[in-house]
Amino acid sequence: MDTxxxxxxxxxxxxxxxxxxxxxxxASDAVAGVVPALVGSxxxxxxxxxxxxxxxxxxxxxxxxxxxxxxxxxxxxxxxDLVVEMSLMAxxxxxxxxxxxxxxxxxxxxGHLATVLAQAGQQLALDAPAHATVGGVVATxxxxxxxxxxxxxxxxxxGLTAVRxxxxxxxxxxxxxxxxxxxxxxxxxxxxxxxxGVITEAxxxxxxxxxxxxxxxxxxxxxxxxxxxxxxxxAATSALVPSAVELDWPGGSSRPLRVGVLIEGTAAGVxxxxxxxxxxxAAAGGAPLVAVSPTAxxxxxxxxxxxxxxxxxxxxxxxxxxxxxxxxxAADAGVRPAVSGPAGAGAxxxxxxxxxxDDAAGRFVRGLRERLGVSPAPRGSVVVLTAPPAVLAAVxxxxxxxxxxxxxxxxxxxDPGYRMFPGRLAGxx
Amino acid sequence: MTxxxxxxxVPRMRQVCGAANVITDPLELRTxxxxxxxxxxxxxxxxxxPATADEVAAVVASCAGAGVPFVARGSGTGLSGGALPHQDxxxxxxxxxxxxxxxxxxxRRAVVEPGATNLSVSKAAAPFGxxxxxxxxxxxxxxxxxxxxxNSGGAHCLKNGFTVHHVTGLEIVTPAGELTWxxxxxxxxTGYDLLGAFTGSEGTLGIVTKIVVKLMPLPETVHTLLAAYxxxxxxxxxxxxxxxxxIVPAAIEMMDALSIEAAEAAVHCNYPQGAGxxxxxxxxxxxxxxxxxLATVRALCEAAGATExxxxxxxxxxxxxxxxxxxxxxxxxxxxxxxxxxxxVVPRTSLGDxxxxxxxxxxxxxxxxANVFHAGDGNLHPLVLYDDASPEQTVAAEELSGAILDTCLxxxxxxxxxxxxxxxxxxxxxxxxxxDDLDTMQLVRCAFDPASLCNPGKVFPTPRLCGEVPGHRRAxxxxxxxxxxxxx
Numbered sequence: 067m068d069t070x071x072x073x074x075x076x077x078x079x080x081x082x083x084x085x086x087x088x089x090x091x092x093a094s095d096a097v098a099g100v101v102p103a104l105v106g107s108x109x110x111x112x113x114x115x116x117x118x119x120x121x122x123x124x125x126x127x128x129x130x131x132x133x134x135x136x137x138x139x140x141x142x143x144x145x146x147d148l149v150v151e152m153s154l155m156a157x158x159x160x161x162x163x164x165x166x167x168x169x170x171x172x173x174x175x176x177g178h179l180a181t182v183l184a185q186a187g188q189q190l191a192l193d194a195p196a197h198a199t200v201g202g203v204v205a206t207x208x209x210x211x212x213x214x215x216x217x218x219x220x221x222x223x224x225g226l227t228a229v230r231x232x233x234x235x236x237x238x239x240x241x242x243x244x245x246x247x248x249x250x251x252x253x254x255x256x257x258x259x260x261x262x263g264v265i266t267e268a269x270x271x272x273x274x275x276x277x278x279x280x281x282x283x284x285x286x287x288x289x290x291x292x293x294x295x296x297x298x299x300x301a302a303t304s305a306l307v308p309s310a311v312e313l314d315w316p317g318g319s320s321r322p323l324r325v326g327v328l329i330e331g332t333a334a335g336v337x338x339x340x341x342x343x344x345x346x347x348a349a350a351g352g353a354p355l356v357a358v359s360p361t362a363x364x365x366x367x368x369x370x371x372x373x374x375x376x377x378x379x380x381x382x383x384x385x386x387x388x389x390x391x392x393x394x395x396a397a398d399a400g401v402r403p404a405v406s407g408p409a410g411a412g413a414x415x416x417x418x419x420x421x422x423x424d425d426a427a428g429r430f431v432r433g434l435r436e437r438l439g440v441s442p443a444p445r446g447s448v449v450v451l452t453a454p455p456a457v458l459a460a461v462x463x464x465x466x467x468x469x470x471x472x473x474x475x476x477x478x479x480x481d482p483g484y485r486m487f488p489g490r491l492a493g494x495x
Numbered sequence: 496m497t498x499x500x501x502x503x504x505v506p507r508m509r510q511v512c513g514a515a516n517v518i519t520d521p522l523e524l525r526t527x528x529x530x531x532x533x534x535x536x537x538x539x540x541x542x543x544x545p546a547t548a549d550e551v552a553a554v555v556a557s558c559a560g561a562g563v564p565f566v567a568r569g570s571g572t573g574l575s576g577g578a579l580p581h582q583d584x585x586x587x588x589x590x591x592x593x594x595x596x597x598x599x600x601x602x603r604r605a606v607v608e609p610g611a612t613n614l615s616v617s618k619a620a621a622p623f624g625x626x627x628x629x630x631x632x633x634x635x636x637x638x639x640x641x642x643x644x645x646n647s648g649g650a651h652c653l654k655n656g657f658t659v660h661h662v663t664g665l666e667i668v669t670p671a672g673e674l675t676w677x678x679x680x681x682x683x684x685t686g687y688d689l690l691g692a693f694t695g696s697e698g699t700l701g702i703v704t705k706i707v708v709k710l711m712p713l714p715e716t717v718h719t720l721l722a723a724y725x726x727x728x729x730x731x732x733x734x735x736x737x738x739x740x741x742i743v744p745a746a747i748e749m750m751d752a753l754s755i756e757a758a759e760a761a762v763h764c765n766y767p768q769g770a771g772x773x774x775x776x777x778x779x780x781x782x783x784x785x786x787x788x789l790a791t792v793r794a795l796c797e798a799a800g801a802t803e804x805x806x807x808x809x810x811x812x813x814x815x816x817x818x819x820x821x822x823x824x825x826x827x828x829x830x831x832x833x834x835x836x837x838x839x840v841v842p843r844t845s846l847g848d849x850x851x852x853x854x855x856x857x858x859x860x861x862x863x864x865a866n867v868f869h870a871g872d873g874n875l876h877p878l879v880l881y882d883d884a885s886p887e888q889t890v891a892a893e894e895l896s897g898a899i900l901d902t903c904l905x906x907x908x909x910x911x912x913x914x915x916x917x918x919x920x921x922x923x924x925x926x927x928x929x930x931d932d933l934d935t936m937q938l939v940r941c942a943f944d945p946a947s948l949c950n951p952g953k954v955f956p957t958p959r960l961c962g963e964v965p966g967h968r969r970a971x972x973x974x975x976x977x978x979x980x981x982x983x
Binding site: 162163164165166167187207213217218221230234235236237238240241242243244245246247248249250251253254256257258262273274275277300302303304305306307331332334335338339371377379380381382383384411412413443444445446447449464467468469470471473475476477478479480487 | 508577599600601602603604606624625645646648652656659660664666669675676677678679680681682683684685686687688689690691692694695696705707712713714715735737738739741742743780781783784787788840841843844869872873874907908909910911912913914915916919924927928931932933935936938939940941942943948954
């Protein structure tokens with residue numbers, strides 16, 4: 067599947083016939099440094115289908131692309147003959163406000179969708195960058211602080227149209243929220259990173275925009291880690307229905323920790339709940355400095371610029387042990403990760419400074435895995451979301467994933483030629 | 496497959512499960528011939544009742560080795576025949592595996608065995624101020640394992656979601672007889688979301704042996720309103736107005752005159768006399784939010800023309816209102832010799848049109864239909880009433896029931912919102928999905944169960960031969976095949 071072969075004129079002609087907006091790839095189309103021979107921009111699901119069928123006939127390797135935000139997460143493609151990019155499919159096809167449902171083309175940006183939905187006082191309750199595309203968000207499973215209340219894309223996706231590696235168009239779900247007819251292929255494509263096919267349309271359940279929001283934050287000194295973890299637990303188990311329970315611990319173990327709680331609802335309700343939440347955090351955390359604000363605190367839902375991002379998931383009750391493990395593994399490896407994320411939903415991201423050596427990053431990951439161990443039943447994971455290639459080569463990015471053999475079997479069925487994003491497999495091509 | 500093959504498995508099954516837990520007596524076998532959908536019956540060749548995950552794995556491995564089909568059964572309350580036994584196969588009954596293994600209140604997680612009843616999870620969690628949100632009407636008896644198979648909802652799934660939103664880890668026995676986990680128990684997915692794909696697969700991808708579920712804090716305040724209307728379309732207007740006001744209640748249920756009459760006769764729930772429709776709206780959450788929403792909902796219900804609005808603020812009054820709703824399916828048995836429970840979904844905004852269409856179809860066919868539905872999410876449960884002593888009525892009722900599903904599909908809806916496809920609706924699948932859609936779904940089936948032994952004949956109208964992978968078929972990449980690389 068080398069690049070030269072894809073440039074054979076008749077292959078390009080075949081792809082152009084299937085999808086008129088097909089052009090040569092250039093440096094700006096590179097996927098993690100790999101320049102595609104061709105870039106196809108289908109204008110419809112039918113064109114995407116024809117394009118993938120033509121690519122299949124010529125055995126081309128394919129990388130689907132939305133805004134390109136997730137392409138650098140994980141290993142680079144071993145081969146990329148064709149990038150299928152979705153900018154010509156950027157319409158909100160259907161928004162039935164009374165049904166709280168929207169059907170959207172995959173190239174639609176989150177920002178555009180938000181603008182359309184806001185006109186009816188509604189939202190897609192996911193925290194994703196405004197320039198990210200709907201298809202990209204589904205394919206990468208992107209979720210921010212409000213994962214705590216609303217879940218990830220898989221929890222809001224109710225219908226999917228995707229084109230398989232062989233060009234066959236498949237639908238699942240529909241446009242009603244409650245629906246158990248058939249297997250939920252949408253779940254399978256959520257987080258599949260372009261390795262099963264190209265998402266062309268997605269249908270979501272929506273939520274009303276809240277009339278008011280409030281951020282309750284509690285600051286803890288570096289020595290008051292136990293207070294911070296108690297505050298996270300108190301917020302996460304309270305009946306005050308927070309939308310997000312975040313922990314932010316920038317720059318390593320000597321810096322203060324911040325617990326941030328988002329409250330959404332009616333104006334009167336939010337004022338009351340925020341007051342009670344601040345009392346709860348204060349009582350649970352041993353009198354930290356508590357503040358209530360209508361605007362988000364700094365760095366809310368954002369990761370610092372970093373060379374490597376390591377995601378740790380856990381049962382919330384184990385948060386103290388997870389922080390201990392992060393501190394110990396960081397000290398052993400000589401790194402100072404910035405740790406933040408939806409701790410109340412059982413996830414934290416450890417971000418390593420761009421100056422961190424590959425060796426140290428690898429030691430940190432291994433140290434974390436050793437300390438967090440493996441329970442008889444899975445209780446979490448340590449996953450390298452992004453890191454320099456040398457680090458990814460040295461440590462297994464995903465560790466022991468439950469059901470890995472079945473995942474391989476699914477990949478074998480959907481993409482027997484292993485042409486969809488080849489190389490996104492950890493451990494090499 | 497012949498029963499001789501199944502008989503050959505008996506010694507091994509006795510060894511695995513103990514002789515007392517292997518049923519071969521024809522009379523006893525007959526007690527398992529159907530689930531909650533009694534119109535389909537099939538006596539299993541063998542019934543086994545394993546007590547542990549390892550026993551389930553050994554049972555399935557034996558079946559897989561002998562090429563014998565197997566079907567898992569929880570409490571047998573399913574309404575689409577998902578647990579209908581295979582006449583030449585083994586029925587694996589999970590009722591001995593019903594322990595609540597762990598409650599972790601800070602993590603808001605419980606680990607339960609598949610035979611545990613839905614309600615037993617909430618009961619075990621209650622001392623910690625927590626509950627398990629999915630609440631199908633059969634929650635007293637239905638099993639969590641069955642809920643996973645069917646992706647069960649319940650009256651409160653409008654706000655809280657379905658089983659798939661509340662399960663974070665599954666230990667399963669694959670159709671090859673191997674134990675594996677799906678999901679890491681946290682709710683964050685690594686790799687393909689097999690946990691999500693498995694949930695709702697109606698027992699066709701394997702047998703669940705342990706379930707990690709999310710628990711939620713019990714709501715601080717619960718208010719239930721009952722509003723009476725002259726017609727269902729008046730009630731439907733109130734539903735639209737509530738949703739339009741940006742309120743997502745815990746539940747919005749509606750019953751029409753015929754189902755009110757039946758419920759009243761059965762449980763004396765004291766619904767307003769002469770009402771053409773009653774709407775039940777439940778609000779829950781933090782007190783300060785619920786009080787605000789309650790005032791708004793009450794005003795909207797009145798503005799839509801309610802002839803009466805009642806608030807139930809204490810648990811006893813609330814229980815009475817819900818008793819009427821929960822009894823509805825069984826209650827129509829009092830006003831009709833036989834009935835079909837239908838389960839279809841339409842976009843909420845089409846409810847009025849669809850109810851009018853059902854009324855017209857009913858009149859045309861001369862068959863009565865009582866309507867009970869989850870109005871908030873457009874999930875209809877028309878109860879088609881007929882006299883099963885009359886072959887003509889029986890045929891007319893079945894045709895009407897099918898026509899109702901066609902109407903749902905014409906309005907962009909679904910053939911099932913919560914009861915599943917099972918054996919009952921597989922013939923409707925091609926009306927909702929293209930051949931390519933169904934083929935794609937069956938790729939998942941082929942990945943999990945290439946021999947098609949796990950609950951065969953359910954969900955899909957025609958099985959896919961798993962050898963026939965379209966397109967180029969090449970061996971997996973050597974690094975993958977050697978186990979050096981994962982899919983991601």
